[in-house]
Amino acid sequence: MTNHAARLFSIATGSSEPIYRQLVDQVKRLVAAGQMAPGDGMPSVREVAQALALNPMTVSKAYSLLEMEGVLTRRRGLGMEVAARASTAQSAQERAQLLRPTLERAAMEARQLELDSDTVVSLFIQILKEQA
Amino acid sequence: MTNHAARLFSIATGSSEPIYRQLVDQVKRLVAAGQMAPGDGMPSVREVAQALALNPMTVSKAYSLLEMEGVLTRRRGLGMEVAARASTAQSAQERAQLLRPTLERAAMEARQLELDSDTVVSLFIQILKEQA
Amino acid sequence: MTNHAARLFSIATGSSEPIYRQLVDQVKRLVAAGQMAPGDGMPSVREVAQALALNPMTVSKAYSLLEMEGVLTRRRGLGMEVAARASTAQSAQERAQLLRPTLERAAMEARQLELDSDTVVSLFIQILKEQA
Amino acid sequence: MTNHAARLFSIATGSSEPIYRQLVDQVKRLVAAGQMAPGDGMPSVREVAQALALNPMTVSKAYSLLEMEGVLTRRRGLGMEVAARASTAQSAQERAQLLRPTLERAAMEARQLELDSDTVVSLFIQILKEQA
């Protein structure tokens, strides 16, 4: 795998969201987007752990959960790879649904802050540009 | 105290975000928006606990943290109220900044899902309308 | 009673020590020192409450406890007075023993702060002079 | 972690001062005295709880407060340690100031007991010797 784990994943160690959960969700998104295709090898636990300064057990736990969910398969002695039967490369509409919960949360916060839609949307567009 | 606690707060019990943290953040947003003004009485710990089906200690912990942060003040035997020196009713621009972290997270997820900005923004607008 | 309650008592509202307890202890000390003699009338609940900006119920509770302990007696319609059988005007040695707990606490704190006796004692002497 | 928690801390269960507050204040004093240095590991919550016969949550609350105040830092899964930026090993003069409130309280009580300075000071010196 020439992908550098540090480029693939972005971890917020300060967040209350457990690190292993952040990893699991990100792998699912990358697979859903087709950025990882069935048969692709995953970076090794050790590699990810070092790149993100995490405990290897934490990465291992994330991989195990992804295996249980059928997203990854374990190739003995060779590491993990994206499972053949992983539902990959979904349509944009399907992928957009995975974004819903976070957008709904943003909308809830915007309502409590009494911000009108225009302000919120233009701020969001600006942030999307910054990241591009 | 005619505020119905259940209407003020919305708790996601399934979230990894601790309940007391959700309460703290929501109170801060409501105060920032001016929906709660200095001197306003907060619903009692027991009232909120019952309305949201929480343990009173969980609510109490949130109130204590808000007191330490200077958002609420305790009136012995009378309950909590919004602190006089709480920075309330901020400008829309200031309030929008409180929304940044969540929008940044949404943008990160969108990028990993390889969704183009138009798709994401229109989905967001739709969700904002649903909630209105 | 010409004694101004505000001069007799000093209350630390911020302390974790309950206000009624502070009042009880102070009355006991004043009686032990003979500053209040049997038959002396106490300032009224209302007077103390107003002078110290306390809730009258709090003062009333302190007086009730002192009555139960036999330090004060209730004269119907006339207020409270120091009980005839209150053990007053004790010797300096007896009174000093009432000071022990607080001094022991100070000594414990000094030890944890690794302060040598000379430093502590000279600071204490200085504070005693300030208050004189 | 060879520190015996029971030797480090001394708790007055009868006091009106909440236990968690007593713990917080004692840790601050030990750090101020340099008895605990940045990087030193704290005894675990469970260890302290058992040694002092307290509920772990009570100890945990004290540790959390110390973390919020920047005295301790949490190392996920490894326990708490004295924060690097904790202001440690202060001068004797600075440490003596931390003792002021308690000495002022003692002076106030002495005045109400009408004890002269000599009596009070010699009693204090005697107590300091007892503890040595």
Add this chain to the structure above:
DNA sequence: GTGGTCTAGACCACT
């Protein structure tokens, strides 16, 4: 009535 403190015990996240 109000909030604060403490206990006992369960489960979770992380190393």
Add this chain to the structure above:
DNA sequence: GTGGTCTAGACCACC
């Protein structure tokens, strides 16, 4: 093993 969160329930201090 570590600390964090939550529940259920008790008692206290204050108004």
